[in-house]
Amino acid sequence: MQDFHRDIRFALRAGFRQPGYALAVIATLAIGIGANTAIFSVVTGIMLQKLQGVAEPDRMVTVK
Numbered sequence: 001m002q003d004f005h006r007d008i009r010f011a012l013r014a015g016f017r018q019p020g021y022a023l024a025v026i027a028t029l030a031i032g033i034g035a036n037t038a039i040f041s042v043v044t045g046i047m048l049q050k051l052q053g054v055a056e057p058d059r060m061v062t063v064k
Contacts, residue, residue: 015022054060
């Protein structure tokens with residue numbers, strides 16, 4: 001646990017020394033997390049929940 005605290009302090013010091021780089025890293029992470037959340041929300045809403053308006057959804061098949 002002490003190593004974790006040391007790593008956090010080091011990351012904060014490095015971030016304050018190069019704020020432009022730190023901002024770019026934080027923005028990249030935010031965009032990636034937001035895109036991932038949006039994609040999984042759409043996939044869950046469309047593919048993983050039961051279909052509304054279909055009388056017998058368990059009888060549906062995929063044609064290739």
